[in-house]
Every structure is written in structure tokens, then in C-alpha cells.
Amino acid sequence: MRAEIIPLEPDPGNAGVGNESISFFAAGVPDRVHHIFWRWFLVYKRVVLLLVLLMGICTLFAKGELVVYTYDSFLAGPAQKIFPKFERMYDCTVKAYSFGDAGNLLARLILEKGDPKADVVIGLDQNLLLKAVEEGVLQPYKPINYTSIKDEGLLDPSWHGIPYDFGSIAIVYDSQEVESPPRSFQDLLDPRWRRSLIVEDPRTSSTGLAFLLWTVAVFGEEGFEKFWRALKPNILTVTPGWDEAFQLFEQGEAPLMVSYATDGAYSYHEYGSTRYRAVIPEEGAYVQIEYVGIVKGSSNLELAKRFVEFVLMDAFQKELPLTQWMYPVTDVELPEAYKYAAKIEKVLTLPMELIKSKQEEWVKKWVAIISE
Amino acid sequence: MNKSIERWGAYAPIFFFIVVVLLPFSLLIFRFINDPSSIISAFDPHYLRVLRFTFVQATISAVLAVLAGFPGAYVFSKTNIPLRSFLKAITLIPFVIPGIVMAMGMLNIFGRRGLVNDILVLFGGTRKSLLYTFGAIIVAHVVYNFPLTIRVVGDAWSKISDDLISAARVDGASRIKIFARIELPLLLPVTVLAFILAFMYCFTSFAVVLILGGVRYSTLEVIIYSNLKVRLNFPVALSLTIVQSVILGALSLLVFTLRKRYVMDMWEPAAGKEKFPRWCIVYLAIAVIVAFAPIFSSIVYGFVGYGGGFTLENFRRFSHMNVEMFTGANVATIVFYSCLFPLIATALALFVSYHGARSDFPINRFFTIFAAGVSPVTLSYGYMALGDRLGVSMNYTYFFIPLVYSALIFPLMYTLMVGAWDTFPVEILEMAELDGVKRWKRFVYVIFPMMKSEIFGAFTLAFVLVLGEMAATMTLQSPGFATFSLLIYRLYSSRHMLEARAANAILALIVICLFVLGEKLGSSHKT
Numbered sequence: 001m002r003a004e005i006i007p008l009e010p011d012p013g014n015a016g017v018g019n020e021s022i023s024f025f026a027a028g029v030p031d032r033v034h035h036i037f038w039r040w041f042l043v044y045k046r047v048v049l050l051l052v053l054l055m056g057i058c059t060l061f062a063k064g065e066l067v068v069y070t071y072d073s074f075l076a077g078p079a080q081k082i083f084p085k086f087e088r089m090y091d092c093t094v095k096a097y098s099f100g101d102a103g104n105l106l107a108r109l110i111l112e113k114g115d116p117k118a119d120v121v122i123g124l125d126q127n128l129l130l131k132a133v134e135e136g137v138l139q140p141y142k143p144i145n146y147t148s149i150k151d152e153g154l155l156d157p158s159w160h161g162i163p164y165d166f167g168s169i170a171i172v173y174d175s176q177e178v179e180s181p182p183r184s185f186q187d188l189l190d191p192r193w194r195r196s197l198i199v200e201d202p203r204t205s206s207t208g209l210a211f212l213l214w215t216v217a218v219f220g221e222e223g224f225e226k227f228w229r230a231l232k233p234n235i236l237t238v239t240p241g242w243d244e245a246f247q248l249f250e251q252g253e254a255p256l257m258v259s260y261a262t263d264g265a266y267s268y269h270e271y272g273s274t275r276y277r278a279v280i281p282e283e284g285a286y287v288q289i290e291y292v293g294i295v296k297g298s299s300n301l302e303l304a305k306r307f308v309e310f311v312l313m314d315a316f317q318k319e320l321p322l323t324q325w326m327y328p329v330t331d332v333e334l335p336e337a338y339k340y341a342a343k344i345e346k347v348l349t350l351p352m353e354l355i356k357s358k359q360e361e362w363v364k365k366w367v368a369i370i371s372e
Numbered sequence: 373m374n375k376s377i378e379r380w381g382a383y384a385p386i387f388f389f390i391v392v393v394l395l396p397f398s399l400l401i402f403r404f405i406n407d408p409s410s411i412i413s414a415f416d417p418h419y420l421r422v423l424r425f426t427f428v429q430a431t432i433s434a435v436l437a438v439l440a441g442f443p444g445a446y447v448f449s450k451t452n453i454p455l456r457s458f459l460k461a462i463t464l465i466p467f468v469i470p471g472i473v474m475a476m477g478m479l480n481i482f483g484r485r486g487l488v489n490d491i492l493v494l495f496g497g498t499r500k501s502l503l504y505t506f507g508a509i510i511v512a513h514v515v516y517n518f519p520l521t522i523r524v525v526g527d528a529w530s531k532i533s534d535d536l537i538s539a540a541r542v543d544g545a546s547r548i549k550i551f552a553r554i555e556l557p558l559l560l561p562v563t564v565l566a567f568i569l570a571f572m573y574c575f576t577s578f579a580v581v582l583i584l585g586g587v588r589y590s591t592l593e594v595i596i597y598s599n600l601k602v603r604l605n606f607p608v609a610l611s612l613t614i615v616q617s618v619i620l621g622a623l624s625l626l627v628f629t630l631r632k633r634y635v636m637d638m639w640e641p642a643a644g645k646e647k648f649p650r651w652c653i654v655y656l657a658i659a660v661i662v663a664f665a666p667i668f669s670s671i672v673y674g675f676v677g678y679g680g681g682f683t684l685e686n687f688r689r690f691s692h693m694n695v696e697m698f699t700g701a702n703v704a705t706i707v708f709y710s711c712l713f714p715l716i717a718t719a720l721a722l723f724v725s726y727h728g729a730r731s732d733f734p735i736n737r738f739f740t741i742f743a744a745g746v747s748p749v750t751l752s753y754g755y756m757a758l759g760d761r762l763g764v765s766m767n768y769t770y771f772f773i774p775l776v777y778s779a780l781i782f783p784l785m786y787t788l789m790v791g792a793w794d795t796f797p798v799e800i801l802e803m804a805e806l807d808g809v810k811r812w813k814r815f816v817y818v819i820f821p822m823m824k825s826e827i828f829g830a831f832t833l834a835f836v837l838v839l840g841e842m843a844a845t846m847t848l849q850s851p852g853f854a855t856f857s858l859l860i861y862r863l864y865s866s867r868h869m870l871e872a873r874a875a876n877a878i879l880a881l882i883v884i885c886l887f888v889l890g891e892k893l894g895s896s897h898k899t
Contacts, residue, residue, distance in 0.1 A: 100846030103601035203598035
């Protein structure tokens with residue numbers, strides 16, 4: 001029911017201004033009473049029409065409303081372009097809320113579990129997705145267009161989360177100080193990198209956690225401890241998050257840091273600089289995947305499902321590379337700047353179940369090694 | 373009538389604690405701690421090791437911070453130092469800046485491309501890393517906290533009457549003897565307060581320890597944060613928060629019993645009579661350099677381009693960017709909330725502290741410092757749960773933000789106000805009371821003029837502290853709401869580093885202006 005259909009009705013009230021139009025319709029009515037009646041009727045009719053119009057506008061606002069939870073930088077970035085597209089496509093309103101970072105986002109969902117207010121959540125990575133499933137805040141859904149996802153390895157087998165982008169962590173180096181960056185994890189252990197690497201803490205940073213899991217994926221459950229013991233002299237410091245690590249790195253405290261594969265593309269695109277470059281060790285890349293999911297108890301399930309499908313469409317996917325600096329999951333064309341991104345040639349993963357059961361133990365082992 | 377207001381006022385901190393801190397916090401506890409095993413899990417040997425380190429570093433840091441602040445307290449209260457109010461204002465700055473900015477400031481002094489290394493190179497040395505050790509943590513914490521000693525002890529020192537000192541002089545006592553025998557005992561209570569504050573902040577330190585401590589060190593706050601934000605293991609996070617809070621509260625009670633209230637001599641402005649001694653120049657130079665480095669580097673960093681080099685590009689980008697796109701709010705809204713919310717919070721905390729600190733019941737003290745152990749993130753989650761329970765629409769959760777702010781600054785405010793009342797000559801007030809002077813008149817004509825510098829000082833300090841607050845602000849935000857700190861966070865998190873640097877530099881300038889203004893208001897036109 002759209003407001004536009006209203007003008008299609010014959011609308012004498014709108015035909016002219018003032019009494020002229022009234023007298024035109026009232027022609028042939030002899031007595032004065034009739035005339036007054038008509039006058040009142042027509043004035044009244046205007047009011048009725050106005051009410052109908054208002055109701056039409058109200059139904060416009062009362063049309064489907066999708067509540068989306070996400071994190072700050074998604075809302076400030078791609079959401080600006082993407083959400084209006086969805087609103088036009090499905091003639092609905094998208095209400096988006098953000099609560100800082102992705103950790104806060106999931107905390108919010110857990111706190112609202114009894115009375116969920118969101119329909120869709122965007123921005124949980126593998127680890128948060130695990131926690132979300134464990135807490136039972138998501139409901140599974142297999143979108144009809146899931147086949148457009150180019151790599152099956154990105155999929156969540158339980159369909160609670162549907163991947164929409166992914167990135168890889170990498171070793172980023174300052175090309176003004178480093179001529180030959182480390183090509184492998186073994187290279188990183190070389191004494192020439194003594195106190196040269198800045199690492200994020202896996203207890204407080206998702207980047208740090210991904211790096212720890214990467215080493216587990218490369219060296220296995222037995223080998224990763226040995227690797228970290230050997231790496232320890234080469235670590236300058238451990239920071240609480242990526243921001244702090246980058247600031248230290250940029251101030252020249254160390255020539256290497258754990259960061260993202262697209263860093264080179266970003267600095268080329270934003271600042272025209274190719275000073276900081278990313279390298280993925282030859283053992284393979286560890287990808288961080290971001291998921292969209294439907295909130296269990298969503299009051300707008302059909303629209304939520306359409307949204308999940310929309311996420312896999314080109315309209316959504318093509319906005320990601322230059323706003324999120326992550327790779328799209330479908331085959332959309334990558335922008336030119338991405339030739340400065342580190343190439344992902346081999347992907348390493350860890351089974352979700354294994355991460356779920358062992359992650360805490362690995363972090364504890366890491367802490368033990370680090371604080372020895 | 374007046375008496376009853378004062379009696380109720382003495383309990384204000386308890387009411388405040390129960391409503392503003394305990395209610396949201398206990399909602400989380402009841403929701404997530406269902407069995408005692410989660411409390412027991414807080415006593416994991418791994419956590420106990422971290423706890424021990426946290427305690428040790430906080431104790432060493434706080435003792436050194438108080439010692440480092442003492443000469444400053446003397447200089448600012450007793451000597452005719454030039455530019456007193458300006459210097460006094462800027463030495464307080466390190467205390468209010470976020471840990472991460474503090475760490476960056478330390479880099480500019482001790483880092484590989486920092487001041488000390490530049491001097492080393494000048495004398496033919498080679499660049500080396502002086503940070504990332506246990507010592508670096510301590511130095512940073514001392515720099516962070518010594519200004520507070522200057523403020524708390526200095527304010528009290530300036531109230532010790534000159535008559536007392538002249539009398540001792542006439543009797544032939546040396547300056548050192550006067551200090552040891554007369555001034556130090558009088559200053560002991562406020563010294564203890566300064567220690568508690570420093571200990572509290574070092575105990576809950578986070579970024580400084582991780583960044584500057586190198587590979588090995590972390591504090592209990594790191595583990596709490598990890599369980600709260602990364603692992604979302606609320607039972608462990610909440611149990612550890614309780615442990616942390618009880619330790620802080622109990623310690624302050626213990627120290628409280630050591631503190632005795634001395635009746636100061638009749639109040640008389642005695643500041644600035646003694647000659648500015650020469651050794652102070654060295655002290656001041658070091659103090660100003662280290663104290664000013666963090667904020668100074670924030671400003672300088674505003675002019676550093678991507679990958680280094682001087683530029684105005686950051687400010688150009690910042691002024692051209694679409695603020696509404698990043699925050700969903702326009703500039704006027706941002707300015708409005710950035711002023712209003714800290715103002716409400718500071719006024720509330722000041723009001724409660726002012727009334728409560730006069731009687732300073734031990735129970736108040738325990739709860740006040742207990743509140744310091746509850747992190748802003750925990751408290752915001754508590755308010756989320758409270759909002760959910762009360763059915764507050766998500767569009768209005770930001771109404772809770774001033775309450776979180778006031779809870780955050782409350783421990784600081786309360787302690788500062790205790791210090792202010794400690795050195796207040798209560799006899800004057802009693803005399804005024806006997807003369808039948810009305811309550812509000814007593815405040816306007818007696819209390820306020822005498823406490824002006826403490827009140828304005830505490831107000832500015834707290835205002836600036838919450839102006840830069842991010843954790844609670846971003847957790848409780850709603851659409852259409854934004855503050856300046858939220859804008860900075862959004863810029864950083866969306867990788868707009870240059871714009872974020874410009875915004876940070878602007879914030880640093882605002883902070884300096886506020887301090888100078890606060891100091892002016894606190895010291896000028898004496899009644």
C-alpha cells in the first residue's frame with residue numbers, strides 16, 4: 001500500500017482553489033441547505049483525504065523494519081552506501097546500531113538474549129562466532145545464493161554465520177629499514193630480527209589471537225610452543241591492540257609488526273605511499289573471516305533472510321575492498337590498489353571445533369612462555 | 373534542618389555507590405555468576421601470579437610517585453616561583469591523558485627516536501632501546517602520578533601558616549628540621565591520600581604495562597579485559613573484578629586507619645613567601661619535560677604525515693571530512709554532548725564527594741575505592757543490562773553515560789575532597805555557625821572562597837578525564853549521539869589515522885586550555 005495511489009482518485013478538493021470549485025459541483029442544487037451541506041461535505045472530504053494521505057505516509061513508515069547490529073567502523077564505512085540500497089530493493093527501513101568494537105557487539109547480543117531486539121548481526125569473526133553459537137544467540141540459515149561464495153573453506157558448516165568478507169594477517173615491514181623481509185616463519189627466528197617485531201596480545205586483541213592461531217596452524221599443537229620460545233627474543237613488545245602496535249611501528253620502534261595483508265593497498269590508496277609493505281610467510285596465510293548472522297528470536301525473519309542473501313550480492317560485495325580493506329567472498333572485481341596487497345597463495349585453517357576446545361589452553365601456554 | 377542535611381550528606385557517597393555502581397554491577401553478577409565455581413576459578417595460580425606482579429609494581433610506583441611529587445609540592449606551595457599557576461596547571465596534564473597517549477609520550481623521550489637517544493647520539497653514542505623493561509613501567513607510572521602528589525600535598529602545604537614556620541626559625545631550627553618536625557607530620561594525612569590515588573591508578577593500569585613493559589608483564593586488568601571483551605567469559609571477568617575491587621577497598625581502609633586528622637593552624641595564605649631555591653630549577657625542568665612530553669607529542673603528532681614528516685595535511689583532511697558520516701551526528705551535537713555529559717557527571721560527583729568527604733566515614737572510603745576497581749567497560753555492560761531490564765529503548769541508552777562518567781571520577785573526586793576538608797579550618801565554620809550565618813551563606817562566603825582552588829582543581833581534572841573517555845562512551849552510544857572522544861575512536865577504528873591525529877591534537881589543546889582556565893578561576897580574585 002503506497003501513498004502514491006491516492007492522487008489517482010478524482011479529487012475535487014484539489015481541482016481548484018476556494019469556493020469556485022464548490023459551486024461547480026453544487027450546480028443544480030437549488031436550496032441553500034443543500035449548498036451548505038455540499039460545502040461542508042467537500043471541506044470534510046478534504047480532511048478525509050488528508051487523513052488517508054497521512055495514513056499512507058504512516059504505512060510508508062510502518063513498512064518492514066530491519067534492526068541490524070554491527071561495529072562502529074562498519075557503520076561509519078560501508079553501511080553508508082550499502083544499507084540504502086537494501087532499503088530501496090526491499091522497500092523497508094534499516095535501523096542500524098553499533099556498540100564500539102565487535103566484542104561489545106556480541107556482549108550486547110548476549111545481554112539481550114531473553115528479549116532480542118536485533119534481526120541481523122554483522123561483523124563477528126571466527127572466534128566471536130564460536131562464542132555466539134555457544135551462547136545460542138544466532139539461528140542457522142542457508143541463503144539460496146550461497147553458491148556464489150568462491151571458497152567453500154570460508155563457510156561455517158553449521159550455517160549460523162554466513163561469511164561476507166575475509167582478510168589475512170601478515171608481517172608488515174618498513175621498507176626504509178628492511179631490504180629483505182622475512183619470507184617464512186623460520187626466517188622470523190633469525191637473530192638479525194632481535195627485538196624487531198611488534199606483536200598484539202592474544203588476550204586483548206583479535207589480531208593477536210589470529211596470529212597465535214596462525215602459528216598453531218603452521219607448527220601444530222606440539223610445535224607452536226617451541227616456535228614462540230625461539231621467537232621471544234625477537235619480539236620487542238606486546239601491545240593491547242592493533243592501533244598501539246601501528247603507532248609504535250610508525251614511530252620507528254621496530255621494523256616489523258603483525259598486521260594485515262591489505263596494509264600496502266591501503267597506504268597506496270589513501271596516501272600514495274608504498275613504504276609499509278606486507279608479506280605473508282610461505283607456510284601459508286591464516287585468514288580472518290567475518291560473518292553475518294540472523295539473531296535467534298528475530299521478529300522480522302523473512303526480511304532478515306533477504307538481508308543475508310543481499311550480503312552475497314555484488315551490490316554489497318563490491319563496496320568491501322575499499323571500505324573494510326578485506327577481500328570479498330564472491331568473484332567481484334578487485335580495485336587497482338589491491339595489486340599492492342600481499343598475495344594469498346595458500347590458505348591455512350584450523351577446524352572450528354579444535355579452536356573451540358583448545359583455544360583457551362593455547363592462550364594459557366602462550367602466556368606461560370611469554371612471562372617466563 | 374541544616375544538621376539533618378549534613379547528616380544525610382555524609383551518607384551521600386553510599387547512596388551514590390549503591391545506585392550508580394552497585395546496582396548495574398550486581399545485575400551482571402546475578403546474571404552470570406550462578407555457581408561458586410566461577411569465583412573459585414578467579415584463584416587460578418596463573419591469575420595469582422599476575423595479581424602479585426600487579427601489587428608489587430603498583431606499590432613501588434606509588435611510593436616513588438609520592439616521593440617524586442614532594443619537591444614539586446614544596447616549590448608550588450612555598451616559593452615565589454614564576455608562572456606558578458600556568459606551571460601548576462600543566463604539571464597535572466599527564467594524569468588525565470589516556471594510558472596509550474602516555475606510552476607514546478614516553479616513546480618521544482626514551483624511544484629509539486626519542487629525546488634521550490638524540491642526546492646520546494649527539495655525544496657520540498649509538499641509539500638503543502631504553503624501554504620495554506620493568507623499569508620503564510615504573511618510570512611511566514611515576515610520571516603519570518607524581519603530579520597528583522604536587523596537587524594534593526601542595527594544596528595542603530600552602531595552608532600551613534607561615535607564623536608557625538617563622539616561630540620555629542626564631543627558635544633556631546633549620547629549614548630541613550622545620551620540614552621534618554613540623555611540616556611533614558602535618559602533611560602526612562594528605563600524603564597518604566596521594567599514595568592511595570597513585571596506587572589505585574597503577575593497580576588498574578593497562579596499556580602502559582603492556583606496551584612499555586615489553587614481552588613479560590601484564591596486570592590483573594589485562595586479564596579482566598581479556599575475559600570481558602575478547603573471550604566474553606563474564607563469570608571470570610566479574611569474579612576478578614570483585615577480587616580487584618576488594619583489594620583496593622581493603623587497602624584504602626587499612627591506610628585510612630593510619631591517617632589521623634590534624635587540625636591545621638588558622639588558615640592564612642602563606643604561599644609564595646620563600647625564595648625560589650636553585651635546585652628547583654633542575655627538578656622543574658625535568659618535571660616539565662616529562663610531564664609535558666605526552667601531551668606535547670599528541671600535539672606534534674597532529675602535524676606528522678603518514679610515514680613521517682611535517683604536514684598540515686592532517687588538519688586539512690580533518691576539516692574537510694564528513695563528520696556526520698562517521699558519527700551519525702553533526703558538529704553541533706558533538707560539541708553539545710562533549711560539554712554537557714562531562715559537566716553533569718562532574719557536578720554530580722563533586723556534589724556527592726563534597727558532602728560525603730566532610731565526615732569521611734570509613735565505609736564511604738571503602739566503597740569509593742571499591743568503585744575504582746570496576747572498569748568502565750564492566751560498568752557499561754551493567755547499564756546495558758539495566759536498560760534492558762527497565763525497557764529503555766536503544767535510542768536512549770546514552771542517557772546512562774553521565775552516570776558511568778561520574779562513577780569513574782568519583783574515587784578521585786572523593787579523595788581530593790577529603791584532602792580539601794582535611795586542611796580546612798573547621799573552627800571558622802563553627803564560628804560562623806554560632807553566629808547564626810545561614811547555610812548557603814556559609815558556603816558562599818566561607819567555604820567556597822577557602823576551597824576555591826581545590827573545587828576548581830578537582831572539577832577541571834574530572835571534566836578533562838571524562839572528556840577523553842572512550843570505553844563507556846562507545847559501549848552505551850545510540851544513533852544520533854556522539855562525543856569528541858567517540859569521533860576519535862571512530863576515526864582510528866576505520867583507519868583514518870591522519871584525521872584521528874589531528875583530532876587528538878585538537879583535544880590536547882582543549883585540555884591545556886581547560887587546565888589553565890581552571891587554575892585561573894581557582895586562584896584569581898580572592899574574596
